[in-house]
Amino acid sequence: MLVRDLSRMASRHGYLIRIGREGVAPAADGGIIQPQCDWPSGAIGIGEWQGAPIAALGEAGSPEWPAARQWLHSLPRDQFPLLSSALQVLKWMRDHRFCGRCGKRMKRLEHEFAMHCTGCQHRSYPRISPCIITLITRGRELLLARSPRFGPGMYSTLAGFIEAGESAEEAVRREVFEEVGVEVGRVSYFQSQSWPFPHSFMLGYYAEYAGGDIVLDGAEIEDAQWFTPEDLPGLPPRFSISHALIDNFLRSVASGR
Numbered sequence: 125m126l127v128r129d130l131s132r133m134a135s136r137h138g139y140l141i142r143i144g145r146e147g148v149a150p151a152a153d154g155g156i157i158q159p160q161c162d163w164p165s166g167a168i169g170i171g172e173w174q175g176a177p178i179a180a181l182g183e184a185g186s187p188e189w190p191a192a193r194q195w196l197h198s199l200p201r202d203q204f205p206l207l208s209s210a211l212q213v214l215k216w217m218r219d220h221r222f223c224g225r226c227g228k229r230m231k232r233l234e235h236e237f238a239m240h241c242t243g244c245q246h247r248s249y250p251r252i253s254p255c256i257i258t259l260i261t262r263g264r265e266l267l268l269a270r271s272p273r274f275g276p277g278m279y280s281t282l283a284g285f286i287e288a289g290e291s292a293e294e295a296v297r298r299e300v301f302e303e304v305g306v307e308v309g310r311v312s313y314f315q316s317q318s319w320p321f322p323h324s325f326m327l328g329y330y331a332e333y334a335g336g337d338i339v340l341d342g343a344e345i346e347d348a349q350w351f352t353p354e355d356l357p358g359l360p361p362r363f364s365i366s367h368a369l370i371d372n373f374l375r376s377v378a379s380g381r
C-alpha cells in the first residue's frame with residue numbers, strides 16, 4: 125500500500141518508478157517498482173511503500189516500455205495506486221511550472237503536493253477532475269457502449285465529466301441521456317477510483333433503466349447495446365471501476381439478488 129506521507133523524502137533514497145514519454149519502465153519482478161537506489165535529480169517523492177520512500181521520475185524513457193494503459197492488464201493489484209499517483213504528480217508538476225494568475229515561476233512546497241507562487245501567493249495542487257461512470261441495468265440486462273477508440277469488440281460503461289455546479293447524480297442522468305438517449309430512474313452509488321488518464325476521479329453509479337430507446341450521440345459512442353450475462357462482449361481492463369461495476373452486477377444476477 126502507498127503510504128501518503130512525504131516526511132522522509134529528503135533522504136533522496138528508496139524505490140523508484142520510471143515514467144517515460146511513451147511508457148513505464150518494467151522492473152525485474154514484472155511490476156513497475158525499481159529496486160532501492162539514490163534518486164536521480166528530478167525524482168519526486170510520492171510517499172512510502174513497504175517501509176521505504178518511493179519516488180517517481182519523469183524521463184525520456186524507451187519506446188520499448190509498455191504504455192501506462194497497457195500496465196492495467198498486467199500490474200500487480202497493489203501497485204495500481206503507485207502508478208496512478210506517479211503519473212498524476214509528474215503531470216501536475218509539468219503543467220504547473222508557472223503561476224496561472226501572474227505568470228511567475230512556481231516553487232514546489234516540501235511535504236505536500238503544492239506549487240507556490242512567491243509573486244502573488246497563488247497555490248496550485250494536483251488537478252483532480254471528477255467524473256461519473258455508470259452501468260445502466262434493466263432487470264438482468266446491462267447496457268454497454270463502445271467508443272471509437274476502444275480495442276476491437278470491447279464495450280464498457282458510460283462515463284463523463286461532472287460540469288461546474290452539477291451534482292454527481294445530475295451528471296449521471298445527463299450523460300446517459302446525451303450518449304445513448306435513455307432515461308434512468310433510481311441512481312445508486314457504488315464506489316470510486318482514481319484514474320490517471322490523465323487525472324480523473326471516477327465516481328461509480330448504477331442507474332436503473334426507466335424508458336426510451338437507444339439513440340447514439342454519434343460522436344463519443346459508436347455503438348451501444350443491451351447485453352445479457354450469457355452473451356457479453358469484450359470487457360474493460362480488470363483494474364478499472366468499469367470492470368468492477370459490471371462484475372459486481374453479474375455476481376448479484378448470478379446469486380439471484
Ligand SMILES: [Zn+2]
Pocket residue numbers: 223224225226227228241242243244245246
Ligand atoms: Zn502568481
